[in-house]
Amino acid sequence: MTSLPEDKSNNEKVTFVTGNVGKLREFQEYFGHDIGKHFVNKDIDLEEIQGTPEEIIRAKLLKAREVVKGPLVVEDTSMGFHAYHLLPGPYIKHFLKSCGCQGLIDMLEGKKDKSAQALCVIGFLDSDTTKCEIFIGKCEGEISPEVRGKNNFGWDPIFIPLHERNKEKLTFAQLDIKIKNEISHRGNALKLFQSFIEQWSKKKY
């Protein structure tokens, strides 16, 4: 299990509420060694509502608030096919669990349009407010005709990000985590979140 490094300073830490090891790994890779100065991780199973990505993230933050007192961050990721008007979208977790990566490929059988979009929504809630800050990152891609690369994170082995850094059309699972973070939905959301959290820490301490 990936865990964030401990830090003994007195700064109030932001709690990243997630039970998803893949998310934690990419978060840690993005922020680097200092991550423990700012964040701690708590694995709480947060019930997910149905709705738009913004509605889902707000509900996730408010649910987490019932358990975590201090500043907190949650994340929700969806992935959908343009041929299906971006469904499964927020329901991708359930599709993946029941059909697997091959099942997702099969959903596009006979469809000419294999394009897909990944969306990452990061939500932040400070301790003294109910105002949710939301950061959204997107990544356009296409679904690979077969499962490729080591599957250690969700639908990574079938998602080919369309980006000039990926001329070889590798799936996320075949790309180095550093490159994934530079071009992915999560990386794009983290860029926005990072500038916010740096300003927030300056004001706070």
Ligand SMILES: O=c1nc[nH]c2c1ncn2[C@H]1C[C@H](O)[C@@H](COP(=O)(O)OP(=O)(O)OP(=O)(O)O)O1
């Ligand atoms: O970059 C990614 N590359 C491939 N797969 C990914 C990625 N990011 C999330 N995923 C998968 C995990 C889950 O099957 C679904 C999102 O579900 P999602 O509700 O956001 O996450 P979760 O319940 O696993 O963790 P959490 O404890 O943070 O709510 O897509």
